[in-house]
Every structure is written in structure tokens, then in C-alpha cells.
Amino acid sequence: MKLFSSVNDVTDIKQLVASALALKANPYAHSDLGKNKTLGLVFMNPSLRTRLSTQKAALNLGMNVMVMNMDKEGWALETQDGVIMNGTTVEHIREAAAVMGEYCDVLGLRSFPKLQNREEDYNEEFFNKFVKFCGVPVVSLESATRHPLQSLADLVTIHETWETYRIDAKAKPKVVLAWAPHIKPLPQAVPNSFAEWMSRAQAEGMLDFTIAQPEGFELNENFTSGAKISHDLDEAIADADYVYVKNWSSYKEYGKLLDFPEGWMMDNEKLKLTSNAKVMHCLPVRRDLELASEILDGPNSLVIHEAGNRLWSAQAVLKAMLEEIK
Amino acid sequence: MKLFSSVNDVTDIKQLVASALALKANPYAHSDLGKNKTLGLVFMNPSLRTRLSTQKAALNLGMNVMVMNMDKEGWALETQDGVIMNGTTVEHIREAAAVMGEYCDVLGLRSFPKLQNREEDYNEEFFNKFVKFCGVPVVSLESATRHPLQSLADLVTIHETWETYRIDAKAKPKVVLAWAPHIKPLPQAVPNSFAEWMSRAQAEGMLDFTIAQPEGFELNENFTSGAKISHDLDEAIADADYVYVKNWSSYKEYGKLLDFPEGWMMDNEKLKLTSNAKVMHCLPVRRDLELASEILDGPNSLVIHEAGNRLWSAQAVLKAMLEEIK
Amino acid sequence: MKLFSSVNDVTDIKQLVASALALKANPYAHSDLGKNKTLGLVFMNPSLRTRLSTQKAALNLGMNVMVMNMDKEGWALETQDGVIMNGTTVEHIREAAAVMGEYCDVLGLRSFPKLQNREEDYNEEFFNKFVKFCGVPVVSLESATRHPLQSLADLVTIHETWETYRIDAKAKPKVVLAWAPHIKPLPQAVPNSFAEWMSRAQAEGMLDFTIAQPEGFELNENFTSGAKISHDLDEAIADADYVYVKNWSSYKEYGKLLDFPEGWMMDNEKLKLTSNAKVMHCLPVRRDLELASEILDGPNSLVIHEAGNRLWSAQAVLKAMLEEIK
Structure with missing residues (x-):
């Protein structure tokens, strides 16, 4: 290489x-x-x-x-x-x-x-x-x-842990990239990269991949081909095995901090909608703004394990x- | 450990x-x-x-x-x-x-x-x-x-050099922590730490330990148990074998820069009161404010040796x- | 050493x-x-x-x-x-x-x-x-x-490449230190150092050394003994085998940004006056202010090779x- x-x-x-x-x-x-x-x-x-x-x-x-x-x-x-x-x-x-x-x-x-x-x-x-x-x-x-080193570590983490977390005979994990709130306009590098790696992994039969974000926060399509895309977080994370939480700013309205709807922060309530999903984040994470402390400090968080990878x-x-x- | x-x-x-x-x-x-x-x-x-x-x-x-x-x-x-x-x-x-x-x-x-x-x-x-x-x-x-790595180095330095500097049959060295002037309110970390290490060394019979500082500059008592405490520098350093010079700000009036009396800077005149004491300082030191240049550049300074340790x-x-x- | x-x-x-x-x-x-x-x-x-x-x-x-x-x-x-x-x-x-x-x-x-x-x-x-x-x-x-590590690398570069670039039976290369324009008053460290190393190399028969600069930009004479000194760039670089481009501020009017005449930036036009000279610079270089891009991106530039040395x-x-x- x-x-x-x-x-x-x-x-x-x-x-x-x-x-x-x-x-x-x-x-x-x-x-x-x-x-x-x-x-x-x-x-x-x-x-x-x-x-x-x-x-x-x-x-x-x-x-x-x-x-x-x-x-x-x-x-x-x-x-x-x-x-x-x-x-x-x-x-x-x-x-x-x-x-x-x-x-x-x-x-x-x-x-x-x-x-x-x-x-x-x-x-x-x-x-x-x-x-x-x-x-x-x-x-x-x-x-x-x-941010490809991050995305590779993410894929390693999912692949490494799936055998442990697999429920029944489910063939492959459902992975959801879930947009999260923030107070600053952040780059799209991590979600772009995650999306293109997960799309490729989906194409190779390793997982199913969904992206959830509010309207106006769609990523550049070059990175998301093959992904299911949703504007409804609750629907998107239903039966999810891995939820990858991340904020990004609008690609359309580039560089701007757009208003966003309520209800986009992952917490234990939302976790109930999933298939006991493991929660990932690339870090650094703003607690209780992007992602609830109760998740980060709870048994479903993979963020430190993921950073280790x-x-x-x-x-x-x-x-x-x-x-x-x- | x-x-x-x-x-x-x-x-x-x-x-x-x-x-x-x-x-x-x-x-x-x-x-x-x-x-x-x-x-x-x-x-x-x-x-x-x-x-x-x-x-x-x-x-x-x-x-x-x-x-x-x-x-x-x-x-x-x-x-x-x-x-x-x-x-x-x-x-x-x-x-x-x-x-x-x-x-x-x-x-x-x-x-x-x-x-x-x-x-x-x-x-x-x-x-x-x-x-x-x-x-x-x-x-x-x-x-x-x-600042325990500093205090350990200080104890190493005293222990290492005492055989060389011992006068007559004196059983153990007299070590004095001597407050010094400064223009800024400094942390108590170094004197706290030095005090707790010297107190422990005193309890183990390695040395005698005295602290001298103006009124109002007493350290937190958790660090000074067993130490002799004096508000008179000249009296405290009489017969001292090691004088450890250091400024610290008031623990009582926390974070404030208090007025202080004259006569608290170690110089060659004060050195005469001691038992040809070796002078120590953790560094960085402000010359001629905390400690006289004539000491730092003279034969009684251990500051570089101490830093080496x-x-x-x-x-x-x-x-x-x-x-x-x- | x-x-x-x-x-x-x-x-x-x-x-x-x-x-x-x-x-x-x-x-x-x-x-x-x-x-x-x-x-x-x-x-x-x-x-x-x-x-x-x-x-x-x-x-x-x-x-x-x-x-x-x-x-x-x-x-x-x-x-x-x-x-x-x-x-x-x-x-x-x-x-x-x-x-x-x-x-x-x-x-x-x-x-x-x-x-x-x-x-x-x-x-x-x-x-x-x-x-x-x-x-x-x-x-x-x-x-x-x-800046002696730079000057040594410069001498290494000239010595290393001369066999490759030598034309006919020319005994030794002509090296010219050529002043260049800048918008800030820069130190004289690099040209001083280059001058004293090239003067020494000239004294040892390794090369011929010339310095060209506008009036008012003469270096301190302690560094330039034995060098030919010129105020005419075109004349100085005639038949040059190596042109070392560098700005420096006035030694006489120390620390000031003096006005300077036009025509002191090396470009391909000036290169024609030389003996197909190789162009050197210690870097960092401001393109098209100190030295023309066409030289830096062309076959006569030695700047990266020189940095490697x-x-x-x-x-x-x-x-x-x-x-x-x-």
C-alpha cells in the first residue's frame, strides 16, 4: 500500500x-x-x-x-x-x-x-x-x-465483537450511523469515511448499513452509495445491533450551523428501540449534548474499546x- | 507500585x-x-x-x-x-x-x-x-x-551527600525548608510534598526537619506532622546542614499574594548562621528574588546536582x- | 568535536x-x-x-x-x-x-x-x-x-554534484551567494555562515566564491574574507556554476527593512547568464518573491537535494x- x-x-x-x-x-x-x-x-x-x-x-x-x-x-x-x-x-x-x-x-x-x-x-x-x-x-x-484510520478501527470493532453480541442466528449485524446534535459546525470527514467503509462492507456481505439524519444533513452521495437513508431516527435504529453516533454539519448549506429538530440524542430510552445495540463514537464526544452519559457510562458503550482498536x-x-x- | x-x-x-x-x-x-x-x-x-x-x-x-x-x-x-x-x-x-x-x-x-x-x-x-x-x-x-518525584530526588540528594558533608560525629543532618519571597502566588505542591517526605524521613531517623515561614504562610497540617515550625528564619537555620529554599503562597488566604516581611531571602550573610549548609531549590528559581545569585553561583549550591537526581x-x-x- | x-x-x-x-x-x-x-x-x-x-x-x-x-x-x-x-x-x-x-x-x-x-x-x-x-x-x-549545519550541507551538496555538472575541464566551480528580495528584515545567519564556509573552501582550493548584493546590504566583514564582492547581480553570476539565493537584512542599518533596487530575483532569464548554474536556497523560500517558481520547479533547482543533505x-x-x- x-x-x-x-x-x-x-x-x-x-x-x-x-x-x-x-x-x-x-x-x-x-x-x-x-x-x-x-x-x-x-x-x-x-x-x-x-x-x-x-x-x-x-x-x-x-x-x-x-x-x-x-x-x-x-x-x-x-x-x-x-x-x-x-x-x-x-x-x-x-x-x-x-x-x-x-x-x-x-x-x-x-x-x-x-x-x-x-x-x-x-x-x-x-x-x-x-x-x-x-x-x-x-x-x-x-x-x-x-478519516480512514478511524473507519478501519470501527469496522475492526464491529467484526471483532459481532460473534460475542450476535443474537440467535441473525446472519449479519445491522449498523446505523446516527446523526447527533452539536453546537458547532463540524466536518463531515468521520461520517463520510464511516459511510464509505460500511457501504463497502455491506457490498461484501459483512453487515447491513443505514444512515439516519434530519433533513438538510444529507452527506455527499459519493460516500453513501448502497446505504439505506432515513430521516426518522427511531425507525432507523429499530433492531440495530450497532449505533454509530456522530454529529456533522450540513453538506448542502456548507459551513453553516443549521437549526435541527429535537429527539436526535441517543439515550437509554432510545436504546430500548434497538436490538440491545452497542453504541460507538469516534471521540472526542460532548457528553449529554451528542450522546447521553448514561450510555457512555453503561454496558452498551464500545467507545473506549473502539479507540483501543x-x-x-x-x-x-x-x-x-x-x-x-x- | x-x-x-x-x-x-x-x-x-x-x-x-x-x-x-x-x-x-x-x-x-x-x-x-x-x-x-x-x-x-x-x-x-x-x-x-x-x-x-x-x-x-x-x-x-x-x-x-x-x-x-x-x-x-x-x-x-x-x-x-x-x-x-x-x-x-x-x-x-x-x-x-x-x-x-x-x-x-x-x-x-x-x-x-x-x-x-x-x-x-x-x-x-x-x-x-x-x-x-x-x-x-x-x-x-x-x-x-x-510533586513527589521532586521530593524523592531531594531526599536522594540529602542522603547521597551527607557522608561527604557531615561534620564531626553529627548523627544526622538538620534540614530546613525555608520560605522565600516571590512576586506571584505559587502553588504549595513542592513544599507540601517536601514536608511530607522529610517528615517521613525524620520518623525513620534519617534527619531532623524544620520549616520556617512568615506568619500567614503555614502549610496545610496534613503535610507537616512532626516538623518543627518556626517564624524566625535566622533561628530556624542555625546549625542547618541543608536549607531548602522555596516560595509558596498562603494556604489560609488561598490564591492571594500576601505582603511579607523583609529578610527572608537566603544569601551569604544568612549562610554564616548555618553549619556551612548546602542550599537546595527545586528550580526554576528567580535569582536575587527567591535566592541570592552569590549562593547559586557559589560552592554551597546543590541545585544542579539535585536536578540531576x-x-x-x-x-x-x-x-x-x-x-x-x- | x-x-x-x-x-x-x-x-x-x-x-x-x-x-x-x-x-x-x-x-x-x-x-x-x-x-x-x-x-x-x-x-x-x-x-x-x-x-x-x-x-x-x-x-x-x-x-x-x-x-x-x-x-x-x-x-x-x-x-x-x-x-x-x-x-x-x-x-x-x-x-x-x-x-x-x-x-x-x-x-x-x-x-x-x-x-x-x-x-x-x-x-x-x-x-x-x-x-x-x-x-x-x-x-x-x-x-x-x-547556521553551520546548513552551510555544511551546502558545501556537501556542491562537492557531491560538481563531478556530474562540471563542464569541460573547468578546474573548480564558481559559487555565487546572491542576495534576494523579501518583505521582512531577515537575520544574516545563513549568509554569514555560507560566506565563512565558502571562503574557507575557496582557501582550500575547492571553489571560487563571489557575493552579490545591493549597496547597503554588505555582510559583516568577519565572514567574507577572500570573497569577491559585487553590487551587480548580472555581472556576478556570469559563468556561475552554483547560485545560492538568499535574502538578508542590512547589517549596517541593523534590523531595518531597507528599500532595494529591482532586478534582484533569480529567474530563468537570469539563469541564461550563468554556466547553466544549479540554484540553491536553504529554505523556507517565498516563491516568486525571493526566487522564481520556474526555477524551483525546473531542472536547475537543487533545493530539495540540498535539504536532504x-x-x-x-x-x-x-x-x-x-x-x-x-
Whole structure:
């Protein structure tokens, strides 16, 4: 694997999930694979889970890790071509990316959207230029429109736990992505990515996938093909085995904080409508705004388990990259 | 050891001091103990000595280290339970701590007091919740009310040097914690911690312990039991072998910057009253405000030696933790 | 080598260049040399290339690395002696440097000039005090007046590529340091350093060296002895084999942003005047202000190659230091 930015970069998602779970069972089985190889983690934005889990994944494979908080420790970057750089940006991404590629064997990049210009964000200008100019394999640590390490960890979590939670002879789990309230306009990266991974998993017969959101919060259709889509949360979560809670802002009314109807926060009352569903969230989560504390602190929450799986997902991806570098 | 937050977490302080000095003599004797173990250092506040010495201690034991400047690189944390998170905090400490515990075998945490609400600070709410929810052993890197790695290094320094500095047949050293002037209200963490460690060492017959401070600057009595307490600096330091200089703000008038009398800064003139005392300070120190330059630059200063011992103290604590994880 | 702050710290520059190129050919040949040795990288200012290349260099030698962003993660430092520290500075460089020396075997320091007081900057007060008080070998990561790791990488790049680019039987390359426009007053560290390294290389018969700058932008003569100096860019770059583009602010009118004449930006038109010169720049570079995009994106640019050589230069310097520590 030379690029991990979306589900489309993965030939066989079942194999990648299996690799993550094999690494979880035996974390240090490949601790020589990364010898003398260096991972550079480049952050344009804050990070907790991604920062630590990806570092740890690389260390488990014997890699060195260098962290670059580009927003604080480096130089303000220009991304536009053809501009005279006589303003506030000090370095062009063409040089910055190429230079980082000189010192690292694999690079990870986090670059959030600005949520001001939809076309610009959805073109993934920053991420794609970084990939183009750095010249080494790149792992997305969340870009403007996707967060694939999160989605892989989510799929790993569902696949790993389904045998334990399966009720009767139900063939495959029903997974629901459920929109949740928030006070700020958030990116669509996590739900986009979750949707495209779950759609692919559905296509491969691993699960059934439904998305529930209020009208006006429809995701870009490129990510949701094959998903059942509902505007009625209660109906959508009926018989659900996994409910993936997440806020996102409107794609249509891009960057705006729209009004939204009541009744979209998952709590124990709503949980009763499901098939004793396990509740997931990518974190960070705002308690009792996005998701009820009673769920987070109760037996149905998978959020910490899911965060733990970020490690094995990152390790599986790095392992696949290292195998091609060798 | 599963928790290192106060002297009360240590069964045998003499043994821990001996372990630190054994590591100083042979730093790499246990360089396999930490193989495939990861230390996460979580900073809510600035740090120089603690940051570097604890990292180096872990590396000497063969551990991996990941540093998380939570105040700059992560998300604003909520600590209160039962609040609807519709304000400025993005993640609850319940989730943040638990997630970090997923990726680390041992965690270190620095969390200064806010000095606004005494009860809140002295409840160590933040530190204790972190310990509770992270699920792995925790080392305090200075909490609201204690700085035990510093105090252990202080005790190591006194114990290590006493044979060299002992005059005649004096059985044990006289150690004085001497309040010093400052322009800001500082936490009581270092003096609290020093007081409880020295009180314990006194109870074990290692030294005699006196505290000197102006009226109004008495520490919380939970930390000072057994200590001689004086409001007269000159009297207190008579015949002292070690003078530990440190400012702290009033516990009674919590968070306030009180007026203080003249004559509380240690200088060469005051040094003459002592038994050629060695002068200690945890650093950072404001020269000629807290402590005279002539002392810091003179032969009686132990401050750099003492800072050096932070490394071996941290290594002894991490070693004790790793031995129980294995 | 115990100090690497200027070309004057190097006995044999040809040998150091050869060492860098030998390491480039065989990066892990000395991967045991740094076992149990720790490099501390102390940044008072932002850094990308220096931060990553020096880390990687140390890792290649088997060292541990600890990074300290002193401007963000530590305490505000005092450098003046004899002041009562009752202002905004929290720790004196005397203590801070000495403490870091306790935990590290080698230290690197970046400390930019303030460009307010020429004498203060050119005295290298901060850098020199750090060296004096830390007590361990120090590598400059760019000080107020020099950037020797950059200049070494520049010399390595010229030496490495000359055989490839040599035209006919020309005995040695003509190297031109060419002033370039900018919108801010920049330090003279890079051009000072480049000038003293190229002057030394010229004295050793490795190349011919010319400096071109508008009147008023003359560098301090201590750095330029032996260099041909011109105020006419076109004339200076005639027959040049390497043009090193860089802005710097006036040494005479220190700290000021002077007006400057037109025609000082290198572009393809100017390139025609040269001997098909390779174009270098230390980066970060402001495109189409300092240097034309058409050059940066064209076949004559060496800037990324040159940045890549920062790694081998740092590794050669660290290797030389480790060999003396052993």
C-alpha cells in the first residue's frame, strides 16, 4: 500500500481487518519490519487518539517516529500555486512536503477542512498536494473529507465483537450511523469515511448499513452509495445491533450551523428501540449534548474499546506499507 | 507500585532511595525491563526538568515514550460530571484518560492547581479522575498539591551527600525548608510534598526537619506532622546542614499574594548562621528574588546536582512500576 | 568535536564533507555509536528541516532524542546577569542550560537573533551562555549569526554534484551567494555562515566564491574574507556554476527593512547568464518573491537535494562528537 486515504485505497478490506486483529493478538510479531524506517507524523490540527495510537503502532513495528506539529513548530504554509508569496505564508507545501519526504520513509498527515469553501475542501487540495510532492507513502490522519484510520478501527470493532453480541442466528449485524446534535459546525470527514467503509462492507456481505439524519444533513452521495437513508431516527435504529453516533454539519448549506429538530440524542430510552445495540463514537464526544452519559457510562458503550482498536488499525496499515517498501 | 502520587504510596522510602542511587551507579542495568512498554507523559502545564528527566529515565529502562502536551496538542478537557457539554470543553477526562490508558502501559500526569478554589485543588479532582479512568499505573509529574518525584530526588540528594558533608560525629543532618519571597502566588505542591517526605524521613531517623515561614504562610497540617515550625528564619537555620529554599503562597488566604516581611531571602550573610549548609531549590528559581545569585553561583549550591537526581528518582519509580506489570 | 557553531570549530572541512557523504552511502554503519547516548534538541524558535534532519541523524547513529520546544513547553528564560528576576522571566539560562546538560550527552540549540541590538546579537550572548553553562558538547541549530549545519550541507551538496555538472575541464566551480528580495528584515545567519564556509573552501582550493548584493546590504566583514564582492547581480553570476539565493537584512542599518533596487530575483532569464548554474536556497523560500517558481520547479533547482543533505551533515557532526565522548 502506497497511500491510505480512503477505502478505495484498499484492495481487500476483510484481509486488512484480519491483519489488524492478528496484530492485536500478537503486537510484536513484526517488530523488525520497521527497523531503520522512520514515520513522520505531520499535524496541522490537534490530535489525541490519532497522535498516540499511530505512534504506538509504529513503535510496535520497530519504526522510529518523529512528530511535527506544523501549526505550532514549523512555518505557515502556502498551498496555492502561482501566487507571489509576499503575505503571511512563509513556505510552500511543494517544498515542505518534499523536504519531509527526504527524512521519512512514511508520512502521516492531518489536515482538517476550513469549512468555508466546499469545493476547496472536497478537492482535498492540501492533502493531495502533500501526497504528490512528498514522494513517499502517506497515511491520512484525517483529511478534509475522510478519516480512514478511524473507519478501519470501527469496522475492526464491529467484526471483532459481532460473534460475542450476535443474537440467535441473525446472519449479519445491522449498523446505523446516527446523526447527533452539536453546537458547532463540524466536518463531515468521520461520517463520510464511516459511510464509505460500511457501504463497502455491506457490498461484501459483512453487515447491513443505514444512515439516519434530519433533513438538510444529507452527506455527499459519493460516500453513501448502497446505504439505506432515513430521516426518522427511531425507525432507523429499530433492531440495530450497532449505533454509530456522530454529529456533522450540513453538506448542502456548507459551513453553516443549521437549526435541527429535537429527539436526535441517543439515550437509554432510545436504546430500548434497538436490538440491545452497542453504541460507538469516534471521540472526542460532548457528553449529554451528542450522546447521553448514561450510555457512555453503561454496558452498551464500545467507545473506549473502539479507540483501543485505533492502534491495531494503524499498525495493520503501516505494516502493509512497510512490506512494499522493503 | 501502581501509583506514585505521594509519600504514602511508598512502603519503604529507604529502599526507594537506595534503588535510585543504584541506578545512578549503573543506569543501564535494567535496560530490558521496559522492552515493548510505553510511557505516556501528559502535560497540562509547562515542564522542563520533569519532562526531560522522566523521558530519559524511561529510555534508560528500554521503554518507549510518547509525550502529549494536552494543553496545546489535544482537546480542552471537561472534568465535571453531570454537565451538558455545550461550552468550550471538547472532551471529558473520563474518555481522554481511558483512551490514553489503551495506548500506554504507564502514564505520567502534570496538572497544576488553579489557585482559585482551595477545596477543589486539595481534592485533586483532576489528578484523581485521571488515575481512576485511565486504568494503568500513574506517576505524578506534579499535581495540584504534591510533586513527589521532586521530593524523592531531594531526599536522594540529602542522603547521597551527607557522608561527604557531615561534620564531626553529627548523627544526622538538620534540614530546613525555608520560605522565600516571590512576586506571584505559587502553588504549595513542592513544599507540601517536601514536608511530607522529610517528615517521613525524620520518623525513620534519617534527619531532623524544620520549616520556617512568615506568619500567614503555614502549610496545610496534613503535610507537616512532626516538623518543627518556626517564624524566625535566622533561628530556624542555625546549625542547618541543608536549607531548602522555596516560595509558596498562603494556604489560609488561598490564591492571594500576601505582603511579607523583609529578610527572608537566603544569601551569604544568612549562610554564616548555618553549619556551612548546602542550599537546595527545586528550580526554576528567580535569582536575587527567591535566592541570592552569590549562593547559586557559589560552592554551597546543590541545585544542579539535585536536578540531576530527578533522573534517578524517576527511574527508580518507573522500575518499581515495571516490575509489577511484568 | 566539542562544539559545532562555526567553520572555525572544524579542523578539516574536506574530511567532514567526506564523512557526510560516506554516511549518505551507508547510513547505519555506525548505528551502535550512539547507544545509550541522548541528544537534546532545544528550540527557542520554529524549525522544520533542522528539527527533523537532526533527529533522524541521531536515530541513525542509535542515539535517543528528546525535543524541547523551550518557547512553548518550558519557562521564559533570563539571560542577563545581575538582574533581580522580578519580571516576566521565570528561569535563568545558567540553571536551564546546566539542568539540560544533566540529562543529555549532546545538546542542540536554536536561538534566532532579535534584530534589535546588533551588538547583543553579534555577541551571541544567548548561545554562548548556553554552551558555557550546559557542560556538554553543543551543536548549533542556527544561532543569532550563523547556521553551520546548513552551510555544511551546502558545501556537501556542491562537492557531491560538481563531478556530474562540471563542464569541460573547468578546474573548480564558481559559487555565487546572491542576495534576494523579501518583505521582512531577515537575520544574516545563513549568509554569514555560507560566506565563512565558502571562503574557507575557496582557501582550500575547492571553489571560487563571489557575493552579490545591493549597496547597503554588505555582510559583516568577519565572514567574507577572500570573497569577491559585487553590487551587480548580472555581472556576478556570469559563468556561475552554483547560485545560492538568499535574502538578508542590512547589517549596517541593523534590523531595518531597507528599500532595494529591482532586478534582484533569480529567474530563468537570469539563469541564461550563468554556466547553466544549479540554484540553491536553504529554505523556507517565498516563491516568486525571493526566487522564481520556474526555477524551483525546473531542472536547475537543487533545493530539495540540498535539504536532504542536511541529514548527512548533521550525522557527520554528531558522529564526530560521539567519537570524542566515547
